[in-house]
Amino acid sequence: MTDPSTDPSPAGHVDAPPLDDYRARARAWVEANLERAPQTRPARGGDMTPQAVTEARALQRRLYDAGYVGITVARAYGGQGLGPEYERAFHEEARGYRLPDFGIAGGTTFGVVVPTMLAHAAPAFLRRHIPKILAGEELFVEFFSEPDAGSDLAGVRSQAVRDGERWVLSGSKIWSSGAYYADWGMCLARTNWDVPKHRGLTWFAVPIAAKGVTVQRIRQITGDAEFCQEFFDDVELTDDDIIGGVGDGWTVTQTMLIYERGGGFGHGGPARQAPKGIAPDLVELARSVGRLDDPTARDLIARAHVDDVARRALLARLGGRMRAEPGQAMHLASYAKLASGVFDPPRANLAMRIGGSDAVAWDDGDEAGARTANGFLNSRFMSIAGGTNEVQRNGIGERVLGLPREPSFDSGKPFREVLRDARSWTGRPAGG
Amino acid sequence: MSVKLLAFATPEQEMLVDTTARFIEKTLPLAKVRELAESAGNPDTDYVQTASSLGWFGLLVDEAHGGGSASGNGLLDAAAVGAERGAVLQPGPFVGLNVVAHALSADGPRHGALLERLVAGQTRATWVAGTVGGLTPGPGEIVARSDGDGYVVDGEVRLVHDVAGCETLLVSALGPGGPVQVLIGADAAGVEVRALSGLDVTRRVCAVRLRGVQARADAVVGVPGAPTEARLRQQLAVAAVLCAAESAGAMHTEFETALEYAKARIAFGRPIGSFQAIKHLLADTSLSLEMAKGLVAAAAEALGEGRPDGIELAHAAKAFVAERGVELAHACFQVFGGIGYTWEHDHHLFMRRLAADAVAFGSADWHRGRLAEQIGAD
Numbered sequence: 107m108t109d110p111s112t113d114p115s116p117a118g119h120v121d122a123p124p125l126d127d128y129r130a131r132a133r134a135w136v137e138a139n140l141e142r143a144p145q146t147r148p149a150r151g152g153d154m155t156p157q158a159v160t161e162a163r164a165l166q167r168r169l170y171d172a173g174y175v176g177i178t179v180a181r182a183y184g185g186q187g188l189g190p191e192y193e194r195a196f197h198e199e200a201r202g203y204r205l206p207d208f209g210i211a212g213g214t215t216f217g218v219v220v221p222t223m224l225a226h227a228a229p230a231f232l233r234r235h236i237p238k239i240l241a242g243e244e245l246f247v248e249f250f251s252e253p254d255a256g257s258d259l260a261g262v263r264s265q266a267v268r269d270g271e272r273w274v275l276s277g278s279k280i281w282s283s284g285a286y287y288a289d290w291g292m293c294l295a296r297t298n299w300d301v302p303k304h305r306g307l308t309w310f311a312v313p314i315a316a317k318g319v320t321v322q323r324i325r326q327i328t329g330d331a332e333f334c335q336e337f338f339d340d341v342e343l344t345d346d347d348i349i350g351g352v353g354d355g356w357t358v359t360q361t362m363l364i365y366e367r368g369g370g371f372g373h374g375g376p377a378r379q380a381p382k383g384i385a386p387d388l389v390e391l392a393r394s395v396g397r398l399d400d401p402t403a404r405d406l407i408a409r410a411h412v413d414d415v416a417r418r419a420l421l422a423r424l425g426g427r428m429r430a431e432p433g434q435a436m437h438l439a440s441y442a443k444l445a446s447g448v449f450d451p452p453r454a455n456l457a458m459r460i461g462g463s464d465a466v467a468w469d470d471g472d473e474a475g476a477r478t479a480n481g482f483l484n485s486r487f488m489s490i491a492g493g494t495n496e497v498q499r500n501g502i503g504e505r506v507l508g509l510p511r512e513p514s515f516d517s518g519k520p521f522r523e524v525l526r527d528a529r530s531w532t533g534r535p536a537g538g
Numbered sequence: 539m540s541v542k543l544l545a546f547a548t549p550e551q552e553m554l555v556d557t558t559a560r561f562i563e564k565t566l567p568l569a570k571v572r573e574l575a576e577s578a579g580n581p582d583t584d585y586v587q588t589a590s591s592l593g594w595f596g597l598l599v600d601e602a603h604g605g606g607s608a609s610g611n612g613l614l615d616a617a618a619v620g621a622e623r624g625a626v627l628q629p630g631p632f633v634g635l636n637v638v639a640h641a642l643s644a645d646g647p648r649h650g651a652l653l654e655r656l657v658a659g660q661t662r663a664t665w666v667a668g669t670v671g672g673l674t675p676g677p678g679e680i681v682a683r684s685d686g687d688g689y690v691v692d693g694e695v696r697l698v699h700d701v702a703g704c705e706t707l708l709v710s711a712l713g714p715g716g717p718v719q720v721l722i723g724a725d726a727a728g729v730e731v732r733a734l735s736g737l738d739v740t741r742r743v744c745a746v747r748l749r750g751v752q753a754r755a756d757a758v759v760g761v762p763g764a765p766t767e768a769r770l771r772q773q774l775a776v777a778a779v780l781c782a783a784e785s786a787g788a789m790h791t792e793f794e795t796a797l798e799y800a801k802a803r804i805a806f807g808r809p810i811g812s813f814q815a816i817k818h819l820l821a822d823t824s825l826s827l828e829m830a831k832g833l834v835a836a837a838a839e840a841l842g843e844g845r846p847d848g849i850e851l852a853h854a855a856k857a858f859v860a861e862r863g864v865e866l867a868h869a870c871f872q873v874f875g876g877i878g879y880t881w882e883h884d885h886h887l888f889m890r891r892l893a894a895d896a897v898a899f900g901s902a903d904w905h906r907g908r909l910a911e912q913i914g915a916d
């Protein structure tokens with residue numbers, strides 16, 4: 107996989123400092139400027155308070171001013187233009203220190219949006235946005251899914267209509283994690299209804315504070331309200347807001363999906379970093395309910411551990427395969443995503459089995475008691491969000507294993523007709 | 539949308555199920571269950587009284603005490619009622635109250651007056667089982683010390699259902715000569731009831747703590763020691779079957795809702811139910827559901843008839859439903875996709891209920907453990 111976030115021009119590396127010097131300076135800076143992170147991270151509900159966001163922005167700004175964000179991003183866009191080994195070195199030195207925590211929107215902004223933009227947006231767009239993003243001034247969330255289009259992302263119905271110099275956006279997006287405290291949404295909109303669905307799409311950067319954008323928080327299964335629904339009521343955009351080309355939205359989407367799927371471990375799953383010992387979260391749970399010596403509980407923990415180890419090994423292997431077969435990167439990433447989607451739910455069930463009575467009832471305000479239950483309710487996060495298990499399986503079946511494709515009923519005809527025909531589904535191909 | 543737990547129902551059973559379903563639909567449909575959950579409330583006295591007039595609390599009680607079954611097998615009838623209740627996530631009282639009625643009924647006329655009032659919905663009671671009653675893992679336990687010709691009981695049990703509005707608790711305790719059961723007033727000195735937060739928001743559970751609570755000789759139910767031990771096995775089997783029946787009902791509604799959704803939701807220009815991935819998932823899930831209904835009915839039938847395999851079937855039914863119920867909720871969640879992740883959608887209420895029921899009155903692991911004890915025993 108080529109990493110589009112690295113500086114494309116070799117010139118960027120010319121004045122790179124020796125790695126050891128860089129590391130020593132980074133360590134000194136970290137020690138002088140960052141606080142130690144608390145040993146156990148406070149369990150965070152879905153809520154990012156305005157104060158937490160302000161704090162994260164301030165800390166991000168300090169890192170930015172010192173040159174420790176966007177380490178691999180080109181200098182023209184506010185980065186440092188260094189190789190990935192420098193970024194790795196910095197993160198190794200910063201381990202155990204408090205870094206900016208933007209909640210879910212942070213992961214989206216830096217993990218999905220920035221690399222996708224770097225790969226497809228025009229230089230002028232990148233000069234305008236990337237430095238601000240790196241400095242913590244612009245947090246982006248995903249405006250992808252809609253009430254009537256989730257798995258079928260190319261079937262979105264929000265539309266942007268050209269009107270002279272401007273574009274006018276209308277429609278609705280849903281499940282946008284973190285939109286209530288973010289600044290921008292990366293939004294997929296239909297710009298042409300008279301071509302097949304993949305060809306009439308365009309990506310826009312939409313300012314959430316713009317006139318005509320309404321954000322509503324959605325209460326979710328755990329009671330938190332992390333994701334939102336947006337309504338676009340004739341929001342005015344310009345050509346400057348476009349990411350990639352008009353009508354070229356699906357090409358951009360494919361890059362985006364690589365980053366979206368890359369995160370192999372979801373909510374409640376094992377840590378990406380190998381933990382000390384066997385499934386420490388489950389061991390702690392068994393201890394807290396007095397079942398550490400119970401042979402059933404021990405067997406369950408050992409089982410979870412075997413899967414955890416296999417999942418970490420899978421990620422390592424996929425990393426290697428993606429480097430060897432860059433053309434397959436997007437499809438191989440489906441394995442990482444599917445592993446979470448398939449293994450998270452039984453792991454959460456297993457925790458419920460260990461927790462027993464204490465996992466279904468606890469004293470008011472006892473966070474530890476609620477944790478197992480919330481983990482259970484959240485355990486299908488990776489089976490659904492960002493492409494369901496079924497969607498990953500279709501991708502693996504057809505693109506990795508080379509199985510014959512399922513007949514498509516909707517990708518050959520103008521999108522306008524797809525909507526019409528779906529209402530009178532007969533199970534026969536179009537016209538049949 | 540009746541659950542039809544019984545593949546063949548007598549006209550009397552049909553009538554019982556039908557009046558039950560209509561009463562629930564009219565009095566406490568899902569929207570109201572939700573309101574009740576949000577306010578952490580409980581069904582009112584009217585609900586309990588009407589339910590009693592439909593026969594909910596007398597099915598395991600002889601006619602002399604105001605009870606009576608629809609079909610001659612009261613447990614089978616009660617299971618059918620339980621399934622309808624579970625289908626609409628009704629809060630209590632049901633399982634606990636029926637277990638107490640069953641226990642008192644087995645004790646002849648000794649507690650007849652209380653039993654009659656329970657059957658008539660004039661007062662409520664529930665079962666505080668604890669480890670002694672077979673609830674594991676970790677619900678806590680209660681110990682009874684001899685005191686004159688009665689007992690003093692101490693201990694704490696978590697995960698007690700339907701305590702709200704109860705005047706009487708049937709407490710199973712570990713006594714000096716084996717297990718003992720005593721009736722204790724919910725407001726007696728030394729009784730502390732604490733509402734807990736829980737996964738299942740439609741059914742509030744409590745912790746009951748007893749500190750030096752006096753139980754006089756006339757509060758004892760049954761004969762302490764070996765006879766009570768045998769009674770407890772029976773009591774737990776009854777609770778397990780009724781709880782599994784409620785779960786089967788919850789599974790039914792959750793499944794039906796996902797099935798409807800699979801027919802209506804469009805993706806890629808077609809209903810999602812036209813994808814084999816979804817079709818097969820739902821077909822497998824319907825298989826679990828049919829097995830769950832069949833097994834619960836079989837267990838209720840055998841246990842209700844007093845057949846020797848009754849208790850064994852009850853263990854199997856609870857173990858099967860506890861696991862398959864949670865699995866079914868996961869499968870339906872997958873069909874719902876993002877919408878299932880919201881508080882507004884009813885899915886989570888079913889998922890919570892099924893996971894909590896999976897632990898109530900013995901987890902799958904616990905019930906399998908009881909079956910495992912029988913291996914090679916005969």
Ligand SMILES: Cc1cc2nc3c(=O)[nH]c(=O)nc-3n(C[C@H](O)[C@H](O)[C@H](O)COP(=O)(O)OP(=O)(O)OC[C@H]3O[C@@H](n4cnc5c(N)ncnc54)[C@H](O)[C@@H]3O)c2cc1C
Nearest residue numbers: 248250251256257281282283491492494496813872875876
């Ligand atoms: C917690 C959470 C956070 C999210 N965050 C974001 C976000 O920040 N931004 C954003 O844009 N979106 C977000 N999403 C939306 C998410 O990407 C969608 O929910 C997901 O893509 C599924 O779409 P859907 O919910 O519309 O389900 P549907 O597409 O309606 O799917 C319903 C069911 O049909 C199945 N199905 C659909 N098509 C096929 C097929 N071809 N073959 C077989 N089965 C099929 C699905 O697998 C699923 O089981 C989030 C979702 C969740 C749950």
